[in-house]
Amino acid sequence: IAFVVHRVVRRQHHRWLRTLTSREIDALVEEQRFQTLEELAADALSTSMATSKSIPLFARIFIPFMVLVNIGLFAAGHFSLGGTIKIAAQVGQQDLSLDSFYNFSIANTVVEMWNAGARGMAMLIAIFSGLWPYVKQLVSLTLWFAPPTPPRWLAGIGLFKRLWPSSKRRGRVLSWLDALGKYSFIDIFVLVIAMVAFRISIESPSVGFLPDNFYSVDLVLVALYGLYFNMSAQILSQWTSHRIVYYHENVVVDALRRRELEQRASQCQQEEPSRDLEGGDSNGGANSWSDN
Numbered sequence: 001i002a003f004v005v006h007r008v009v010r011r012q013h014h015r016w017l018r019t020l021t022s023r024e025i026d027a028l029v030e031e032q033r034f035q036t037l038e039e040l041a042a043d044a045l046s047t048s049m050a051t052s053k054s055i056p057l058f059a060r061i062f063i064p065f066m067v068l069v070n071i072g073l074f075a076a077g078h079f080s081l082g083g084t085i086k087i088a089a090q091v092g093q094q095d096l097s098l099d100s101f102y103n104f105s106i107a108n109t110v111v112e113m114w115n116a117g118a119r120g121m122a123m124l125i126a127i128f129s130g131l132w133p134y135v136k137q138l139v140s141l142t143l144w145f146a147p148p149t150p151p152r153w154l155a156g157i158g159l160f161k162r163l164w165p166s167s168k169r170r171g172r173v174l175s176w177l178d179a180l181g182k183y184s185f186i187d188i189f190v191l192v193i194a195m196v197a198f199r200i201s202i203e204s205p206s207v208g209f210l211p212d213n214f215y216s217v218d219l220v221l222v223a224l225y226g227l228y229f230n231m232s233a234q235i236l237s238q239w240t241s242h243r244i245v246y247y248h249e250n251v252v253v254d255a256l257r258r259r260e261l262e263q264r265a266s267q268c269q270q271e272e273p274s275r276d277l278e279g280g281d282s283n284g285g286a287n288s289w290s291d292n
Contacts, residue, residue: 046148046167046251046252046254046255047147047148048144048145048146048147048148049143049144049145049244049247049248049251050064050144050145051147052247052251052254054247054250054251054254054255055247055250055251059243059247063144063240063243063244063247064141064144064145066236066240067137067140067141067144067240068141069236070137070233070236070237070240071134071137071138073229073230073232073233073236074133074134074137074229074230074233074237076226076229076233077106077226077227077228077229077230077231077232077233078105078106078107078129078130078226078230079105079106079107079226080105080224080225080226080229081103081104081105081224081225081226082104082105082106082191082223082224082226082227082230083103083104083191083194083195083221083222083223083224083226083227084099084100084101084102084103084104084221084222084224085100085101085102085103085198085219085220085221085222086098086099086100086101086219086220086221086222087101087217087218087219087220088217088218088220089215089216089217089218090213090215090216090217091214091215092214092215103224105226106125106129106130106187106226106230107130109125110122110125110126110130113125125187128183128184128186129184129186129187132180132184133181133184133233133234133237136177136180136181136184136237136241137237139173139177140174140177140240140241140244142165143165143170143173143174143244144244146164146165146170148165148166148167148170149164149166150164167248167251167252167255170248171245171248171249171252174241174244174245174248175245177241178238178241178242178245181237181238181241182238184234184237185234187230188227188230188231188234191223191227194221195221195222195223198219198220198221199219199220199221200217200218200219201216201217201218201219202215202216202217202218203215203216204216
């Protein structure tokens with residue numbers, strides 16, 4: 001799907017370029033050149049978010065700590081029991097209760113689906129509900145500590161230079177992580193829906209040959225601590241993702257502001273000698289007029 005979307009967007013972009021005049025194309029090239037200079041300036045004047053002075057010291061320590069806590073919450077939610085099915089039955093005057101008729105978690109659900117032959121569903125759950133949250137947290141943690149320019153000992157390697165997260169690439173990756181991270185809530189939605197779907201109540205019918213309320217069966221799906229660990233991890237993941245995107249934008253804006261201040265300072269330094277020359281010429285003209 002991503003490949004098809006990329007091809008369609010690229011073809012539409014080429015069609016749009018054919019509709020532009022030469023003057024509009026020159027203006028577009030000039031705008032792209034200006035954006036490239038701004039990106040290079042942002043990379044040169046900024047550091048990693050972990051060491052940037054644009055972010056408070058408390059946030060620079062607290063955000064990576066919360067990412068590690070989030071990884072622990074995801075692990076606890078995935079390997080702990082997410083729910084159990086309880087059955088309460090009554091036959092005549094006899095009460096029967098099964099508190100743990102069936103227990104399940106994300107880990108054993110994937111294993112049981114794989115063993116039962118539903119390997120496609122097992123792979124989907126394992127990737128999007130099991131693997132993806134950890135990938136998101138580790139990538140966010142890497143982008144938090146990675147500077148926008150590669151170190152000198154890696155700058156000469158072409159692969160690292162092309163794939164290194166510059167300020168622009170870091171912003172794109174963080175935006176994608178923030179957008180795609182919301183789909184991790186699907187397993188929680190499915191479990192909540194299952195809690196409603198598995199709520200079954202059976203009562204004996206009112207017929208003449210059976211006494212009233214002769215039997216009843218109640219089946220309930222009860223959420224356990226694994227679900228709450230997973231839900232807390234999802235909420236915390238969204239919060240940390242929003243804060244990381246916010247601090248990234250602050251770092252880029254402060255770098256561009258410093259670049260603008262440096263440009264103004266250099267312009268003022270260039271204008272001062274010209275003003276001194278103009279002042280000297282005017283004084284010389286006045287002296288020559290007085291001599292005459």
